[in-house]
């Protein structure tokens with residue numbers, strides 16, 4: 001087991017400090033310290049990161065920053081931007097920052113500047129997306145394309161899907177659909193309303209070996225050919241996004257219709273690459289580039305700001321604090337922004353596939369906790385579902401609130417209600433309601449005696465429940481780019497502190513292997529060696545389907 005970090009004086013200082021912090025209450029910290037918000041909230045342009053409702057003091061941040069120094073966060077940031085192969089288990093550099101590098105500076109991998117290749121693919125994306133959007137690119141029968149279907153899963157789905165949803169006000173004239181699941185219902189339900197003569201498929205897969213995506217692509221091609229009855233139609237209705245030219249060709253998509261990216265782009269960090277093609281098709285290339293520009297601004301901040309004023313670093317450290325020193329097991333993401341409804345799902349992959357690891361970079365078992373379970377729903381919907389637990393449950397659940405100052409809709413009254421709810425929920429979590437306050441309220445409502453006493457404990461809110469509040473002017477392409485990059489770099493910093501490789505994902509392999517062993521058995525092959533439960537389930541399945 002890797003004991004190293006636990007033995008660091010910086011780690012031990014935080015453990016000792018956590019014992020003291022457990023005695024504090026946020027309500028009192030605010031009452032005693034009028035400067036708390038000013039000192040513990042941080043700005044990047046219009047974006048405000050308010051950490052003051054977290055269970056931290058100035059001392060906590062000081063100690064966490066010492067931990068970051070000890071873990072060499074600045075060195076790791078430099079190594080990432082320098083194109084070092086920091087994804088050591090796959091021997092790859094990690095350069096999603098190159099995909100949005102607007103600085104004019106070269107970024108090199110093994111001495112080769114990758115920027116000309118990045119620029120070339122961006123230029124192709126522009127030409128193609130403009131051709132489809134203006135109708136210059138037509139379907140096989142000469143009809144304009146009206147619908148785009150992205151066939152991809154994981155990193156080849158979640159990012160573009162989340163961004164297209166977030167940027168709906170800029171969307172059109174094309175409609176964009178996403179099919180990820182190998183469950184045929186996903187494809188069938190999507191194709192049901194579509195006209196093959198007017199539909200363009202993007203087969204998006206970094207590896208071009210992913211079972212779900214290739215299965216969906218084969219069925220989509222069959223659907224197209226069934227109706228257009230001409231192999232030549234595929235070239236006008238299928239494009240691919242991948243790092244594997246040969247696999248794309250082997251599948252039957254002309255490499256001329258392929259948009260390339262590279263092995264130094266991690267799947268879950270790939271929406272900035274050609275994987276973002278559905279975004280460009282939906283909102284136009286100028287907006288896609290504004291998204292890149294926003295991310296680049298955050299990259300520059302991350303690369304150059306001192307740790308103590310560095311938003312991704314601070315966000316990461318507060319997360320580490322809860323997981324490793326205060327015992328939190330989960331992290332809630334609560335966008336008070338309906339258009340960010342897919343953000344929690346996106347962050348589930350980004351965070352949990354990156355840092356859900358239990359061996360350190362040297363392969364030793366870690367002696368500390370790593371990534372929490374990330375979950376969430378948009379507000380105000382969540383308030384009417386799981387907020388009960390947040391307010392009165394037994395678990396410590398740190399929450400991230402995200403909110404735009406201005407809504408992008410024609411209903412200003414709605415937006416004020418949304419803002420009021422977000423502020424109120426964060427305040428309620430922090431303040432709680434004391435027994436005396438609850439009693440006074442019940443008395444004011446006319447209760448007394450036994451009836452009051454019976455109800456009283458149920459009306460008390462312990463408070464002291466932490467949240468981070470991220471407030472920005474409006475959700476536009478540039479702000480969205482900044483927000484996503486903020487979280488990406490948070491994840492990287494946490495990986496550094498936890499000493500895990502945030503950029504591999506070996507944990508997804510075993511299930512894939514077993515599925516490919518089970519599939520032929522379901523198709524009538526001999527049953528292999530399985531545990532009694534797997535055999536029993538297979539048998540029951542056969543009985544149900546009459547096999």
Ligand SMILES: O=P(O)(O)OC[C@H]1O[C@H](O)[C@H](O)[C@@H](O)[C@@H]1O
Pocket residue numbers: 153154155156204205206207208209210213267268353505508
């Ligand atoms: O883009 P692809 O190669 O098809 O991969 C799609 C997804 O599947 C894999 O199993 C990984 O867990 C993800 O990181 C990846 O994003």
